[in-house]
Amino acid sequence: MMKATGIVRRIDDLGRVVIPKEIRRTMRIREGDPLEIYTSSDGEVIFKKYSAINEMAQSASQVAEVMTKLANCPTIVFDRDHVVAVAGVGKKEFNERRVSQGLEEFLEHRRNYIYSSDQDAKVFPVEGIDRPAIACTPILSSGDVTGAVAFLAPSSDEGATATEVQKNLIQAAAQFLGKQIEE
Numbered sequence: 607m608m609k610a611t612g613i614v615r616r617i618d619d620l621g622r623v624v625i626p627k628e629i630r631r632t633m634r635i636r637e638g639d640p641l642e643i644y645t646s647s648d649g650e651v652i653f654k655k656y657s658a659i660n661e662m663a664q665s666a667s668q669v670a671e672v673m674t675k676l677a678n679c680p681t682i683v684f685d686r687d688h689v690v691a692v693a694g695v696g697k698k699e700f701n702e703r704r705v706s707q708g709l710e711e712f713l714e715h716r717r718n719y720i721y722s723s724d725q726d727a728k729v730f731p732v733e734g735i736d737r738p739a740i741a742c743t744p745i746l747s748s749g750d751v752t753g754a755v756a757f758l759a760p761s762s763d764e765g766a767t768a769t770e771v772q773k774n775l776i777q778a779a780a781q782f783l784g785k786q787i788e789e
Contacts, residue, residue: 666691
């Protein structure tokens with residue numbers, strides 16, 4: 607559903623229009639983010655954030671399924687903003703939820719997160735869901751962060767730490783998805 611913002615902008619002589627800062631902040635649109643342009647027969651022009659990972663949601667779902675079996679814990683695949691695929695947990699509960707502020711900070715700095723002891727701060731990667739991650743890694747494609755893969759702690763063991771195998775698996779999943787996007 608579209609809603610009016612009350613903001614009117616003019617197109618400049620080069621055909622550009624400025625998206626106001628408040629809208630960019632609210633919609634999490636960053637400098638350099640790709641936007642897809644849609645038009646309608648009613649004369650509407652709609653800008654939508656483009657997500658390469660969302661375009662390959664089926665592959666992301668398959669990766670999540672395989673990783674859940676191999677890593678023996680729930681797996682979530684994100685684009686820069688939302689959950690794209692989940693396995694090992696209820697899809698309805700997680701689908702389309704936003705990336706948490708904590709995970710977003712790791713993505714901004716291109717850092718991996720590994721929960722290896724009780725001294726580590728816990729990261730809850732999905733906004734509004736109180737389930738910690740044991741590992742998260744950014745998905746890089748052509749040098750840009752396009753999303754993330756996260757392993758959640760098994761529900762029976764909230765204090766679980768990431769094993770060496772899980773650390774390697776999450777890296778492999780992120781690299782595989784990154785390569786798929788590039789092709």
